[in-house]
Amino acid sequence: MRGGGRNLDEDDIRVRARGGSRPRTRIRPKHENARVGMVTTVDRGRYRCLVEGRQITAMKARELGRGRIVVGDRVALVGDLSGVPDTLARIVRVEERSSVLRRTADDTDPVERVIVANADRLVIVCALADPDPQPRFIDRCLVAAYDAGLEPLLCLTKADLAGPGELLDAYAALDLRSVVTDHRGDLTELRGLLAGRASVLIGSSGVGKSTLVNRLVPEAERAVGRVNPVTGRGRHTSTSAVALPLDDGWIIDTPGVRSFGLAHIAPDDVVAGFPDLDEAVQECPPGCPHTEGAEGCALDAWLADGRLAPPRVASLRRLLAGRAGDEEAVAG
Incomplete structure (x- = not known):
């Protein structure tokens, strides 16, 4: 974990080799003639990749x-790159990643899982009603967005x-970009914000994320569910x-995630989103949680002196509370 050692992810889980396995070699082929593509779907050990305009299975x-x-x-990739049905290529190298969106299984799990x-x-797709907004989920x-270096966009549906006024007011101090939609309204503004970008969509159950994807990309045909009238869950x-x-x-439409743990994110990485x-934070003692009343926290002193905007500090502390809060169900 950050601040206490190196990060852990799925690669740190070791599996004992069975007897008879061939010894590994340190010498790997360079595959200098390999073609570069982008992974568009992953399904049970098979990868759909876009290579020079063709969809390849690998x-x-x-x-x-x-x-x-x-x-x-x-x-x-190397091998059969024709894209003909029943052909299979091989992925021989993963290029350096510019960003990684991660989660942990829960807030006590040190193992990070890469999502995208x-x-x-x-x-962040959030309904204004049916189901009610979930500010903690947004937080x-x-x-996660600040930690991954991703620009957040709040998309309010329904x-x-x-109306969106109360929810937008709660995030006004964050200078968070937002767009408001309904189930039939024009999506021109949203399309303009997504154009030319690689955008990950995430939202809690029943907020209309899959409906939104189908309206933006009709050929996607993502399955759409309904909200349970008793539980309010989708x-x-x-x-x-x-x-x-x-x-x-x-x-990038994400699958249903039962929990979105943030155990891998240190408080200082959250603070990085508040330049x-x-x-003020530089004057805090090492390991300061930056919470209200924390011993030696300079944020309190600077607030008392009128040198900080109270809404900004309140927003930071709400995000820090969200990092350590209860799990939120995440789904599409």
Whole structure:
């Protein structure tokens, strides 16, 4: 974990080799003629990759070992790259990632799980009603976005059922970009914000994320569920991540996630999303949680002196609370 040692992810889980396995070699082929493509879907050990305009099905080469390949990864492929049905290429290299969106299984789990690679925007989809807004879920997504270096965008749906004013006011101090939609309204503004970007869509059950994807990319045909009138929860409908082309960019619809743990994110990494508070934070003692009343926390002193904007400090502390809060159900 950050601040206490190196990060852990799935690659740190070791599996004992069975008897008879061939010894590994340190010498790997360079595959200098490999073609580079982008992983668009992952399904049971098979990877759909876009290579020079063709969709190729591939498997991971043995020499890559235990490293995980996810949607958004840029990979080098060899073998049959024709795209003809029933042909299979091999992924022999994963290119360096520009960004990684991670989660842990829960807030006590040190093992990070990579969700998407090489995205540059996280679109947090939240309904204004049916189900009610979940500010804590939004906060946790913001923490994950800041940690991954992704630009967050708040997309509010079902504006025909409730107004956005109160929720937008709660995030005004964060200077968070937002867009408001309803189930039939024009999506021109949203499309403009997504054009030319690699955007990950994430949202809690029943907020209309899959409906939104289908309206943006009709050929996607993502399954759509309904909200349970008793529990107020939706049904998990997206079962796998998929990258879909949209206006010279990509939207990546994520699968249902039962929990979105943030155990891998240190408080200082959350603070990094608030550069205007950095000078004050530098005066905090090592390991300061930056919570109200914490011993020696300079944020309290600076607030008392009128040198910080109270809404900004309150927003930071809400995000820190979201990092350590209860799990939130995440789904599509």
